[in-house]
Amino acid sequence: MNPIIGLIGLGAMGGGMARSLRRAGYALRVFDVRADVAQAFAQDGGTACATLAELGAQCDIVISVVVNAAQTESVLFGSGEVAGCAAAMKPGSVFVMCSTVDPNWSAALEQRLAGLGLLYIDAPISGGAAKAASGDMTMMTSGKPEAYDRCEAVLNAMAAKVYKLGDRAGAGSKVKIINQLLAGVHIAAAAEAMALGLREGVDAAALYEVITHSAGNSWMFENRMAHVLAADYTPLSAVDIFVKDLGLVLDLARASKFPLPLSSTAHQMFMQASTAGFAKEDDSAVIKIFPGIELPQAPKAAE
Template identity: 85%
Template sequence: MTSNTNAPVVGVVGLGAMGSGMAQSLRRAGHAPHVFDVRLDVAEAFARDGGVACDTLAALGAQCDIVVSVVVNAAQTESVLFGDAATPGCAASMKPGSLFVMCSTVDPNWSVALEARLAAQGILYLDAPISGGAAKAASGQMTMMTAGTPAAYAKAGAVLDAMAAKVYRLGDRAGAGSKVKVINQLLAGVHIAAAAEAMALGLREGVDPAALYEVITHSAGNSWMFENRMAHVLAGDYAPLSAVDIFVKDLGLVLDVARASKFPLPLSSTAHQMFMQASTAGFAREDDSAVIKIFPGIELPAPDKKA
């Protein structure tokens, strides 16, 4: 890592599957990221290889020119920014003209309102949901769907490119990035549900699952989600990279956005019900490929004990 003393000080909040990879990409690009996670040991472990572990959000906000928030949803983002009386968030300590980059999947209208709320405090804002998975986050190859003012982009400089291979600029105000992410999640959720349904039918019909996977991944019916998620099913590995309840939330957002304009989404509605069923059946925290477990009368591949 080559240090860049002229670079802005960047903070990353949330060192989960995506956030930790993004922080690693920043470090690889020459930054010394300030990091915060509710699991302080995780933040400290990251900082041992370069960077600064902050024990409070207020401390991180005070020290950073740019704060990148990589948490699950709008409620957690609110907590990151505004905290409560006992535990202040980072917004109160962020300097005027600093930048908050919001990477969660949220209601676009909420993102628009947050931009205005932060502007009243002199804080710039980028609506910047992300996609690509943990491996692409770690390699700096993920996608960012961004929208914000010219001043926000000017403040971000090259920081976005340090974290993502594709940084799409979708508008000069918040909302457009979140709208595109919601549409991406429509496809992602429907594709996972369809992939699970196809694999379940193959199992029910006695097709060898490994052979089915090999054929489909080299045929027109393939999708990125089939190739990625059905590999988890073949391995019998439901350790969550993206959990069932993530798609309960995200497809719920998809339907909320469409409902506001009375726009029908029959496939999204069905996929949402499938994830809801899986969640209620006890698979909420398992990998989203566990949606296949809702299908009756099939025997799923056993865990690969060699792995």
């Protein structure tokens, strides 16, 4: 019999992952702090749970798609008078953690859940909202073989690539941290290049066309500078995500006194953008820290 799946967090990534699971035919329970979002999702299939404990009690596999370690702790173990899902989960159930977190924290969580009789997969994700919705995202996973035995098919239903990176938690999070190093540095470099072009009076659309067909291109330039050209800073991934993620990158390297000069500079750029008031805007808004440039404006609506 197919397992009953619970998914917590119906944001840009989690909502797409839930739809992928629904398409694959899994019995699905969902929870989001925005109850109306969970109810709206369930209208097309699945069940919205009123509490985390209710979801945990009903599911064989619980997938958490929240922002960070603190939110994951709250999901599992509760906050204040609100109970988490861990105490309600049946022994032998699997908790799949999809956030970008400190790898050492993830390894410790595996041990903590083992003490409750629960299995754990360290499974941060990448690819963006569109790939999550189509089931084409990437998962960087690590965990015990018995955990994979119970949920491998479920992981494959959500992602085109499920990388198994070790038999204990932490390895998946280390690889995700390194991915975020590159992603953050690439966005910062893309913004710097576009800003210089604007400062020098180069037509922004022409610059974008040339770079995206030249050796200097990157996926992040092509994706994020399109947001700048459209003057659309709707947060698919916010500035503060990279304040957090590049902070994790630097914390990991600091523990072994490993120098990361480019990561450090990119982190400062995102922090500058955050404190300038762009924290919740799309991460491409890091370009707004550059002085003396005129950014593309959104086209005016026809009267």
